[in-house]
Amino acid sequence: MNNTEKKKSRDMASFREIGLLLFIVLISIIIEVRNPSYLTVENFMDLLTNTSILGILAVGMMMILLTGGIDLSIGAVVALSGMTASIAVSKVPSLNPIICILIGCGVGLAAGVINGFFVAKCKILPIIATLGMMNVFRGLTYIVSGGKWVSAYQMSDNFKAIGTTKVLGINILIIMAIVIFVIFYYFINFTRTGRYIYAVGSNPVSAEITGINKTKVLWLTYSLMGIISGFAGVLWVSKFASAQGDTASGYEMNVIAACVLGGVSVSGGNGKVSGLLLGTLLLGILNNALPLINVSTFWQNFIQGAVILFAIIMNAMVKRRADQANLRRRKI
Amino acid sequence: METRKIEGTKTFNARSFFFQWEWLLIALFIIINIFNSGISPYYLQLDTFTDAPMSFLDKAFMVMPMAFVLLLGEIDISVGSTVALSSVLMAISYNAGLPMSLAIVLCLLVGTACGLINGLLLAKFKELPSMIVTLATMTIYRGIALIILKDQASGGFPKWFNFLGWGYVGPIPLMMIMFIIFAVAFGILLHKTSFGRQLYGMGNNLKACQYSGIKTSRNKILVYTMLGLMAGVTAVFLTSRMGSTRPNVASGYELEVIAMAVLGGFSTSGGKGNMVGAIIAAFVIGFLRYGLGLINVSSQVILIVVGLLLIGSVLAANFKPGGKKKSAQKGT
Numbered sequence: 001m002n003n004t005e006k007k008k009s010r011d012m013a014s015f016r017e018i019g020l021l022l023f024i025v026l027i028s029i030i031i032e033v034r035n036p037s038y039l040t041v042e043n044f045m046d047l048l049t050n051t052s053i054l055g056i057l058a059v060g061m062m063m064i065l066l067t068g069g070i071d072l073s074i075g076a077v078v079a080l081s082g083m084t085a086s087i088a089v090s091k092v093p094s095l096n097p098i099i100c101i102l103i104g105c106g107v108g109l110a111a112g113v114i115n116g117f118f119v120a121k122c123k124i125l126p127i128i129a130t131l132g133m134m135n136v137f138r139g140l141t142y143i144v145s146g147g148k149w150v151s152a153y154q155m156s157d158n159f160k161a162i163g164t165t166k167v168l169g170i171n172i173l174i175i176m177a178i179v180i181f182v183i184f185y186y187f188i189n190f191t192r193t194g195r196y197i198y199a200v201g202s203n204p205v206s207a208e209i210t211g212i213n214k215t216k217v218l219w220l221t222y223s224l225m226g227i228i229s230g231f232a233g234v235l236w237v238s239k240f241a242s243a244q245g246d247t248a249s250g251y252e253m254n255v256i257a258a259c260v261l262g263g264v265s266v267s268g269g270n271g272k273v274s275g276l277l278l279g280t281l282l283l284g285i286l287n288n289a290l291p292l293i294n295v296s297t298f299w300q301n302f303i304q305g306a307v308i309l310f311a312i313i314m315n316a317m318v319k320r321r322a323d324q325a326n327l328r329r330r331k332i
Numbered sequence: 333m334e335t336r337k338i339e340g341t342k343t344f345n346a347r348s349f350f351f352q353w354e355w356l357l358i359a360l361f362i363i364i365n366i367f368n369s370g371i372s373p374y375y376l377q378l379d380t381f382t383d384a385p386m387s388f389l390d391k392a393f394m395v396m397p398m399a400f401v402l403l404l405g406e407i408d409i410s411v412g413s414t415v416a417l418s419s420v421l422m423a424i425s426y427n428a429g430l431p432m433s434l435a436i437v438l439c440l441l442v443g444t445a446c447g448l449i450n451g452l453l454l455a456k457f458k459e460l461p462s463m464i465v466t467l468a469t470m471t472i473y474r475g476i477a478l479i480i481l482k483d484q485a486s487g488g489f490p491k492w493f494n495f496l497g498w499g500y501v502g503p504i505p506l507m508m509i510m511f512i513i514f515a516v517a518f519g520i521l522l523h524k525t526s527f528g529r530q531l532y533g534m535g536n537n538l539k540a541c542q543y544s545g546i547k548t549s550r551n552k553i554l555v556y557t558m559l560g561l562m563a564g565v566t567a568v569f570l571t572s573r574m575g576s577t578r579p580n581v582a583s584g585y586e587l588e589v590i591a592m593a594v595l596g597g598f599s600t601s602g603g604k605g606n607m608v609g610a611i612i613a614a615f616v617i618g619f620l621r622y623g624l625g626l627i628n629v630s631s632q633v634i635l636i637v638v639g640l641l642l643i644g645s646v647l648a649a650n651f652k653p654g655g656k657k658k659s660a661q662k663g664t
Contacts, residue, residue, distance in 0.1 A: 072587075128646055129646075132642040266463055301475030302476055305471030305473075
């Protein structure tokens with residue numbers, strides 16, 4: 001899948017991905033032994049459906065992390081765009097679903113542009129800028145909705161179909177997630193702008209010296225994240241058929257966790273789409289399959305956290321080993 | 333050698349940005365109070381200034397050690413979960429028959445242990461970003477609290493325990509006295525001891541500090557342990573004020589505490605800030621919320637105001653001619 005580049009520095013990344021894959025297989029075997037209904041097509045489709053929004057958001061977050069930034073506001077942007085779209089549809093029930101999606105993406109884009117302005121233009125640290133904007137967007141969500149929910153009966157069937165239609169027996173959310181993953185894989189690996197994102201993250205100074213417009217790349221990245229969050233917001237609201245003020249609150253941490261599990265470095269410049277896919281899948285399995293083996297939902301947080309901690313520590317250990325081996329080779 | 337360094341840095345501080353920043357914060361505080369007194373004729377009374385702080389002092393306990401963490405260029409987003417875990421364990425152990433005083437000691441110990449674990453992990457795996465490690469421990473601590481208490485609440489504390497959060501000594505709330513004691517202690521620790529100077533050094537140039545024989549790992553562990561201890565203190569007062577506890581208590585506290593410290597002039601890229609500024613900032617945000625609450629502004633609008641205040645304050649700091657612009661890429 002990703003053996004296109006065989007540079008030595010990439011060996012470690014692929015080693016990590018094999019480890020991750022083995023871990024997923026191991027967990028799957030354990031779950032399957034405890035409950036044979038786990039590895040059925042039906043269950044796996046459910047699992048993927050429930051994970052696809054996480055995956056879509058993780059794609060955007062990976063770009064942000066690649067630049068060395070972070071976006072804490074995406075949970076709030078998901079809520080704001082989902083709320084705006086669902087209010088629009090509750091006011092005008094005949095609204096075309098595609099227009100709803102466009103409304104959501106538009107709101108998300110606006111939010112992303114504002115984030116990007118503060119981070120790229122004003123040079124505020126991403127964590128602070130997006131933390132502040134998280135409060136603002138979350139507050140706006142409550143103001144837009146007047147503190148009320150938009151419930152299923154206020155939404156048109158067409159709108160609810162955005163997140164529930166099946167094409168060839170596959171939920172449309174899964175297809176959308178796959179399409180976004182493919183587009184993003186192409187964008188980040190084979191377009192100039194995509195490579196700029198890596199360059200800005202791995203060495204901002206030299207990126208600027210070589211003539212990359214860092215401000216523009218950063219701004220673009222945050223705007224893209226905004227569009228993706230807006231899109232995910234519409235999907236979210238449509239899938240759950242309810243828009244609330246606290247929709248997706250704290251979800252940014254899940255998304256960051258998926259990225260980190262997939263080997264995306266939060267200090268920028270490191271990370272692959274294939275890893276991200278595996279990381280998202282692992283988090284999805286942890287979130288969705290544990291109830292199948294009668295693990296109480298109260299244990300989920302703990303297990304999720306423990307797996308993240310385990311994964312990052314293993315990453316660090318493997319990296320140390322690799323560095324040591326490199327050094328030893330150099331000595332001889 | 334060292335004393336000369338302290339003096340040198342001090343005059344630099346006084347002349348440049350920090351000194352003015354505090355004045356700006358004080359001006360902001362006064363403006364907020366004028367605004368508040370315009371709202372209600374009963375506002376400008378001694379009672380207001382002793383009562384209002386009780387609504388935010390529980391968080392303010394964590395601002396000071398969080399400032400230490402930010403000073404190192406690190407971050408800790410697990411404090412909210414630490415508060416929840418210590419609070420839950422205190423309630424459980426009391427209801428299991430432990431005397432209340434011992435339960436409080438246990439609460440402080442649990443907080444300290446949580447902080448110590450963060451510190452040890454970060455000192456042992458220096459290459460891991462603190463954001464990610466504490467993201468994992470955040471999920472784990474909250475997860476343990478959930479496992480212990482499930483979706484229940486636990487309370488029924490003795491009367492004297494309520495006194496901690498609600499009681500007065502003369503006209504002054506007990507909590508305020510405790511806060512002043514801690515604030516003075518942390519202020520002295522940061523500005524009058526070599527430990528404090530080492531923290532500034534570590535935030536500015538970690539390598540140089542290592543080479544000059546400063547025990548950087550030990551300092552980092554100490555700082556995180558202190559933050560854990562103060563999270564325990566917060567848990568005691570918060571639980572006392574609420575009268576009972578749930579596993580989802582204090583969620584989102586980490587971001588509020590970070591916002592207070594950043595408004596106070598501590599940059600998340602480390603190396604700058606002043607304890608007085610952080611404490612004033614805690615009062616600025618606290619009184620702002622209190623005042624907006626008086627005129628019945630919904631808590632959502634308050635969210636927006638706090639978010640904008642956070643970004644505005646960092647913007648102001650960035651555009652100061654004396655303030656050095658730091659790269660947007662560091663310290664995430």
